[in-house]
Amino acid sequence: MIYLDYSATTPMSIEAMDTMMKVSKDFIGNPNSFHKLGVNSKELMESATKQISELLKVKESEIVYTSGATESNNMAFLGVAFAYKNRGNHILVSSLEHPSIYGICDYLKTLGFEIEMIQCDQEGLIDFDDLKRKMRDETILVSVVGVNSEMGIRQPLKMIRQIIKKENATTIFHSDMTQALGKIPVNAKDVDLASFSFHKIYGPKGIGLLYKSEKVQLVPLLHGSGNGLRPGTPAVSLIASASKSLRLALQDLERKETFVEKLNEKIVKEVSNYEGILINQTSYSIPHILNISLPNIKPETFIHALEDYEIYIGTNTACASGEISNGVLAIYDDKKRASSTIRISLSYLTTTDEINRFLHCFDLVFKRLGALASKQKN
Numbered sequence: 001m002i003y004l005d006y007s008a009t010t011p012m013s014i015e016a017m018d019t020m021m022k023v024s025k026d027f028i029g030n031p032n033s034f035h036k037l038g039v040n041s042k043e044l045m046e047s048a049t050k051q052i053s054e055l056l057k058v059k060e061s062e063i064v065y066t067s068g069a070t071e072s073n074n075m076a077f078l079g080v081a082f083a084y085k086n087r088g089n090h091i092l093v094s095s096l097e098h099p100s101i102y103g104i105c106d107y108l109k110t111l112g113f114e115i116e117m118i119q120c121d122q123e124g125l126i127d128f129d130d131l132k133r134k135m136r137d138e139t140i141l142v143s144v145v146g147v148n149s150e151m152g153i154r155q156p157l158k159m160i161r162q163i164i165k166k167e168n169a170t171t172i173f174h175s176d177m178t179q180a181l182g183k184i185p186v187n188a189k190d191v192d193l194a195s196f197s198f199h200k201i202y203g204p205k206g207i208g209l210l211y212k213s214e215k216v217q218l219v220p221l222l223h224g225s226g227n228g229l230r231p232g233t234p235a236v237s238l239i240a241s242a243s244k245s246l247r248l249a250l251q252d253l254e255r256k257e258t259f260v261e262k263l264n265e266k267i268v269k270e271v272s273n274y275e276g277i278l279i280n281q282t283s284y285s286i287p288h289i290l291n292i293s294l295p296n297i298k299p300e301t302f303i304h305a306l307e308d309y310e311i312y313i314g315t316n317t318a319c320a321s322g323e324i325s326n327g328v329l330a331i332y333d334d335k336k337r338a339s340s341t342i343r344i345s346l347s348y349l350t351t352t353d354e355i356n357r358f359l360h361c362f363d364l365v366f367k368r369l370g371a372l373a374s375k376q377k378n
């Protein structure tokens with residue numbers, strides 16, 4: 001089996017699995033209980049949170065656990081919208097966001113919020129002039145994805161923050177950093193709110209995090225007992241396992257990225273030779289995500305054909321298949337190109353041998369499906 005869909009999700013590391021098993025077995029108490037078993041669980045959870053806060057260089061009180069980045073994004077957008085609606089109803093988002101952000105925006109529109117899109121240039125970089133132009137007194141939130149999930153485009157968040165705060169010091173800046181964490185250095189302090197998900201960094205599925213600067217107020221989406229924005233019984237074993245996965249994910253970032261870059265270059269060099277293939281990559285793309293448009297072959301058909309060789313790649317976004325790629329459309333303004341994309345996402349765990357085998361099968365599938373497509377045309 002060759003897995004090349006690491007941006008959709010990653011396999012859980014043995015270390016993260018071990019932690020989850022041990023904690024599930026040995027810490028059965030509810031951290032909200034007053035007895036010893038509860039206190040033990042609470043202490044373990046607090047030490048995991050301390051480790052996460054140190055690794056992300058934020059305060060423990062600024063960490064809110066969620067079920068994943070979709071929930072973190074919802075908590076950030078809805079929480080800000082409801083908390084600051086008296087200040088304004090205007091929200092700006094980039095054109096390279098994950099569908100979960102656009103989903104919340106559609107909902108907020110029904111509640112009377114005005115959502116505007118910030119343009120990006122041909123390299124996928126946020127258009128700073130457009131951002132400045134669109135900022136208003138009523139702009140309560142700006143959200144720009146740290147690394148785009150389709151083409152891996154990375155944004156200079158610190159610079160974007162400076163522009164936002166200069167135009168309106170009260171505007172809150174959120175970034176979905178799900179695809180950035182564990183791939184490139186991230187700095188939560190560049191923003192006021194940041195979304196993360198642990199299943200993207202070899203941790204368990206079902207846990208994410210929202211970094212919330214202490215200066216930001218959010219209206220809670222859930223109501224119950226204890227634990228502020230996320231009441232209920234905390235998922236102690238997931239939290240402990242998340243902290244383990246974060247510590248491991250942040251090790252050797254540079255070495256891992258250099259290795260992945262070589263694999264990416266090898267694939268680009270080979271597949272660029274095929275007629276009609278377009279590489280959707282700019283100078284801001286990180287090497288872990290490689291997006292390609294296929295000529296006259298349906299992405300789903302191509303992916304299923306590779307599956308016959310036990311090779312697994314993705315379509316345009318991590319979560320949804322069969323849709324047009326917003327990011328590719330925003331940059332290249334070409335519907336055909338944006339609706340024929342496949343995504344190969346790489347990890348430091350990927351081997352050169354896997355890439356060689358992938359390229360061999362890519363050749364077989366491309367030629368077979370290409371021949372079929374031209375027969376159908378004639």
Ligand code: PMP
Pocket residue numbers: 007008067068069070071098100145147148149176178179196197198208317318319
């Ligand atoms: N944002 C981005 C940029 C993503 O890549 C993903 C995962 N596809 C999400 C949000 C959603 O994350 P989760 O699956 O943890 O809800």
